Amino acid sequence: MEQATFAMGCFWGVEVTFRNTPGISDALVGYSGGRTEHPTYKEVCSDSTGHAEVVHVTFDPKVISYDALLDVFWANHDPTTLNRQGPDVGSQYRSAIYYYSDAQRDAAVGSKARWADRFTRPIVTEITPAATFYPAEDYHQRYLEKRGLASCHI
Numbered sequence: 001m002e003q004a005t006f007a008m009g010c011f012w013g014v015e016v017t018f019r020n021t022p023g024i025s026d027a028l029v030g031y032s033g034g035r036t037e038h039p040t041y042k043e044v045c046s047d048s049t050g051h052a053e054v055v056h057v058t059f060d061p062k063v064i065s066y067d068a069l070l071d072v073f074w075a076n077h078d079p080t081t082l083n084r085q086g087p088d089v090g091s092q093y094r095s096a097i098y099y100y101s102d103a104q105r106d107a108a109v110g111s112k113a114r115w116a117d118r119f120t121r122p123i124v125t126e127i128t129p130a131a132t133f134y135p136a137e138d139y140h141q142r143y144l145e146k147r148g149l150a151s152c153h154i
Contacts, residue, residue: 002061004069005032005130007052007096008077009085012143013152014055017076023064027057030135047090056133070111080121096126
């Protein structure tokens, strides 16, 4: 099993997207890329911790490649909007790929170049080394599923 972490705006819908992707064994919502240790949702939403809302996935590379996960990433959000997705605004909603190896970094950079011509504006996605992942509070895990919802509406 391998790991990957992606920031694509509000983490609830992103979690569902990855959880429903074959080859993903787990998807947890949480926070990464900031300055505060063990941040809370309230702190992250204040846009003062530097963290992004992220989904940390565990995947089986024999079933799904990291390149295929990157395709899920690019296809399911707008990577051209700086610090926002839909109605959600703030650096916690930024587009980011957090890589765990040189191979993941190289794949992310290559996929960004391949996807660039599919958008009318420049991609602003950060591609940075993985930082500490802090799982979000329990009530955020499987948030939409617990409410009988299949996705977020924007």
